[in-house]
Amino acid sequence: MTLVKTPPPLSQEVDLSKTYDAVIVGSGAAGGMAAHVLTEQGMDVLMLEAGKKLPIEQELRSMQWPYDHPRRGEAPPGYHSLSFNEYTIRTPPYAKGSTFKHVMSYVGGWGGSDYVKNILVDEKDHPYTGTKYAWVRARALGGKTNIWGRLALRLSDYDFKGKTHDGYGEDWPISYADIQPYYDKVDLYLGISGVKENLPHLPDSLFQRPNKLSAGEVKLRESLKKMGRVLTPYRAGVTTDGLKHNRYRSKCYGRGACDRRPGGCDIHAAFDSPTGLIYPAMDTGHLTLRTNSIAHEVLVDPNTGKARGVGFVDSATRKSYEAKAKVVIVAASTLESARLLLLSRSAQHPNGIGNSSGHVGHNFCEHVMGPGVTGLVKDLVGKPPTLDDGRPGGFYIPRFRNLKERQPGFVRGYGFEGSGGFSIFPGNAFGTQGFGAQFKKEVRDHAGAFIGMGGFGEVLARYENYVDLDPQEKDAWGIPTLRFHYQFGDNEKKMCEDMVVAGREMLEEAGIEVVGADDKMLTEGWSIHELGTARMGNDPKTSVLNQFQQSHDVKNLFVVDGSSHVSASCQNPTWTIMALAWRSCEYLAGEFKKGNL
Numbered sequence: 001m002t003l004v005k006t007p008p009p010l011s012q013e014v015d016l017s018k019t020y021d022a023v024i025v026g027s028g029a030a031g032g033m034a035a036h037v038l039t040e041q042g043m044d045v046l047m048l049e050a051g052k053k054l055p056i057e058q059e060l061r062s063m064q065w066p067y068d069h070p071r072r073g074e075a076p077p078g079y080h081s082l083s084f085n086e087y088t089i090r091t092p093p094y095a096k097g098s099t100f101k102h103v104m105s106y107v108g109g110w111g112g113s114d115y116v117k118n119i120l121v122d123e124k125d126h127p128y129t130g131t132k133y134a135w136v137r138a139r140a141l142g143g144k145t146n147i148w149g150r151l152a153l154r155l156s157d158y159d160f161k162g163k164t165h166d167g168y169g170e171d172w173p174i175s176y177a178d179i180q181p182y183y184d185k186v187d188l189y190l191g192i193s194g195v196k197e198n199l200p201h202l203p204d205s206l207f208q209r210p211n212k213l214s215a216g217e218v219k220l221r222e223s224l225k226k227m228g229r230v231l232t233p234y235r236a237g238v239t240t241d242g243l244k245h246n247r248y249r250s251k252c253y254g255r256g257a258c259d260r261r262p263g264g265c266d267i268h269a270a271f272d273s274p275t276g277l278i279y280p281a282m283d284t285g286h287l288t289l290r291t292n293s294i295a296h297e298v299l300v301d302p303n304t305g306k307a308r309g310v311g312f313v314d315s316a317t318r319k320s321y322e323a324k325a326k327v328v329i330v331a332a333s334t335l336e337s338a339r340l341l342l343l344s345r346s347a348q349h350p351n352g353i354g355n356s357s358g359h360v361g362h363n364f365c366e367h368v369m370g371p372g373v374t375g376l377v378k379d380l381v382g383k384p385p386t387l388d389d390g391r392p393g394g395f396y397i398p399r400f401r402n403l404k405e406r407q408p409g410f411v412r413g414y415g416f417e418g419s420g421g422f423s424i425f426p427g428n429a430f431g432t433q434g435f436g437a438q439f440k441k442e443v444r445d446h447a448g449a450f451i452g453m454g455g456f457g458e459v460l461a462r463y464e465n466y467v468d469l470d471p472q473e474k475d476a477w478g479i480p481t482l483r484f485h486y487q488f489g490d491n492e493k494k495m496c497e498d499m500v501v502a503g504r505e506m507l508e509e510a511g512i513e514v515v516g517a518d519d520k521m522l523t524e525g526w527s528i529h530e531l532g533t534a535r536m537g538n539d540p541k542t543s544v545l546n547q548f549q550q551s552h553d554v555k556n557l558f559v560v561d562g563s564s565h566v567s568a569s570c571q572n573p574t575w576t577i578m579a580l581a582w583r584s585c586e587y588l589a590g591e592f593k594k595g596n597l
C-alpha cells in the first residue's frame with residue numbers, strides 16, 4: 001500500500017510592512033477555499049489563523065489501536081470534556097471555577113480525547129456567556145475540518161427558496177442554478193463519494209466510488225423504497241478514487257479509523273483544509289500564512305470607511321500587529337466572524353463593521369439533533385463478522401417531510417444519519433445480561449446485528465435568536481467574548497417528536513425490531529452546524545451581505561463562511577460553505593481586477 005506523504009510547504013517570512021491584495025481571517029473550510037480561489041487568480045494573499053500549525057498526523061494517529069495507547073485514547077489526567085448534563089444544568093461560561101486544568105467541549109468525550117486535546121479549544125481560555133450552548137471550536141490550522149464528520153451534502157431550491165415553498169422566513173438571494181457549477185467544482189477539486197439518487201431535494205454530486213452499505217443497511221434501503229423514501233450511502237467528503245492534482249492527499253483505504261475517533265484522517269483521504277486547499281495555495285507562491293494570529297478588529301480607513309486591514313494579537317507573544325490589505329475576507333466560522341464584525345467598531349461603523357442593518361449576530365440558526373432509534377436485525381444474529389467500520393460513514397436518509405405534503409405541527413424537515421453492522425467495540429456489550437462464556441457468545445452473536453440512526457433537523461432562522469458581545473467577560477487575550485441569546489422553539493420540538501415516530505415506523509416497516517428510541521433533544525449547539533449570523537439578502541436593511549457575501553456597507557469586506565446562510569436547511573453545511581466561498585471569491589477577484597474594490 002503506497003500512502004502519499006508529501007511534506008507541507010516550509011514556514012515563510014511574513015512581511016507586515018507590505019499591503020497584500022487580500023487578507024483572510026481563518027483557515028477552515030471557508031478561509032481555505034478563499035485562499036485557493038484567490039491565489040489561483042494570481043492575487044497576493046495573507047492568511048491569519050488564530051490557532052497553531054500542528055503536526056497533525058502525530059495528533060490524529062488514525063491507525064493506532066486502543067491497546068497501543070497508554071490510556072486507550074484518553075487524554076492525560078487534568079483534561080475534562082463537558083457532558084450533556086453540564087451543558088444543560090449549568091450556564092456558560094462552563095469552565096469557570098472548574099478544578100480541571102483543561103476543559104474541552106463534549107467532542108473530547110467521544111472516546112479519544114487524546115487525539116483532539118490540542119485541536120479543540122481549551123474552554124478556560126475561550127469563555128462565552130448567556131444561554132446554554134454547546135459551542136465546539138477548533139483553533140488550529142484548518143479549524144474544524146481537521147476533525148469534521150465529512151457528511152458532504154448539497155442544498156436544493158427547497159432550501160434556497162424555502163419562503164416561496166412554505167411562507168416561512170426569507171428566500172436566499174440565489175437559487176440552486178447559481179451555485180450548482182460551484183458545487184461541481186468543489187466535488188472535482190476535493191473529491192466526494194456517494195451514489196446518484198436523482199432527488200430534487202438532495203441534488204447529486206459528481207461522485208467517486210461510494211462506501212459499501214452493510215447488510216442491515218441494505219435491508220433498510222430496500223424497505224424504504226416501498227415507502228417512497230431513500231437510504232443512500234454516506235455522501236462523504238473523502239476521496240475514494242484519489243486526486244491526481246493534489247500531492248498532499250491519499251485515497252481512502254477504508255482503514256476504519258473514521259468510526260473509531262472523534263474524526264480526522266492522517267492520510268488526508270478525508271478532506272481537511274490544510275492539505276486540500278492551503279498547501280496547494282501556498283504552492284502557487286501567492287499565499288503567506290501566519291498562524292498564532294488572533295484577529296480582533298477589521299481596521300477602517302477613516303477617510304473612506306473602507307476596510308484597510310486587520311488588527312491582530314500574537315497568541316504566544318501577546319504582541320499586537322496590523323496586517324494591511326486592499327480587501328478583507330472574514331472566514332473565522334459563523335460565530336467568530338460575527339464576533340469580529342461586532343468588535344470592529346469605528347466612527348464610520350459604530351455598531352460594528354458591516355452592521356448598519358443591525359442584523360449582525362441575528363437570524364442565528366443551525367440543526368437540532370438528539371432523537372433517534374436503534375434496531376436489531378434478527379436475521380443477522382450469529383452471522384460471521386464483517387468489516388463494517390472500514391469506511392468513512394454509514395448512511396443518510398434525506399428529508400421526506402414537507403416536500404409535496406404538508407406535515408401537521410412543523411415546517412421544514414430533517415434527515416437521518418446512521419450506520420449498522422460491526423464496529424471496533426460491540427456497543428451492545430453494556431446492555432447484555434450474564435457473564436462468562438455465554439455472555440461473550442451473546443455479545444459476539446449480536447455485535448453486527450444492530451442499526452441506529454439519529455435525526456438532524458432545520459432550526460428556523462429567527463431574528464430573536466442572536467449573539468452579541470458580553471460587556472464584561474473577556475477571553476485569555478483580553479478580547480470581549482460572545483454572549484448567547486438563543487434557544488430552540490416550538491417548531492424544533494415538534495420536529496424532534498416526529499423524528500422518533502418516523503424512525504420507529506421505518507425500522508418496523510423493514511422488519512427490524514426497535515430496541516431503543518431516544519426522544520431527548522440535545523443542547524443547542526450540539527450539531528456543530530452554526531449558521532446565519534450575517535445573512536445574505538437583496539435588502540441592505542434586513543441583511544448584512546449581498547449574494548456574493550460582500551458587505552452591503554463596505555465593498556472591500558467579504559464574509560465567506562456559514563454566517564452568510566439565510567436558513568439552515570437540514571443538510572450539513574460544509575460543502576455549501578465551500579461552494580459559496582468559491583463563487584464569491586471568483587466574483588471578488590473579477591471586481592478586484594476591474595479596480596472596483
Ligand SMILES: Cc1cc2nc3c(=O)[nH]c(=O)nc-3n(C[C@H](O)[C@H](O)[C@H](O)COP(=O)(O)OP(=O)(O)OC[C@H]3O[C@@H](n4cnc5c(N)ncnc54)[C@H](O)[C@@H]3O)c2cc1C
Pocket residue numbers: 025026027028029030031032048049050051107136138139140141142143144145147148149150151152153262263293294295296331332333334336340528529561562572573574575577
Ligand atoms: C466533530 C465535528 C463533526 C462535523 N461533522 C460535519 C459533517 O459531517 N458535515 C458537515 O458539513 N460539517 C460538519 N462539521 C462542521 C464543519 O467542520 C464546519 O461546517 C466547517 O469546518 C466550517 O468551516 P469554517 O471555515 O466556517 O470554520 P472552521 O473550520 O471552524 O475554521 C475557522 C478557523 O478560523 C479560526 N479563527 C477563529 N477566530 C479567529 C480569529 N479571531 N482570528 C483568526 N482566526 C480565527 C479558527 O481557529 C479556525 O481555524 C463538523 C464539525 C465537527 C467539529
Ligand code: SF4
Pocket residue numbers: 062238251252253254255256257258264265266267268269270390391392
Ligand atoms: S476510512 Fe478512509 S477517510 Fe476514514 S480515516 Fe480511514 S482512510 Fe481516512
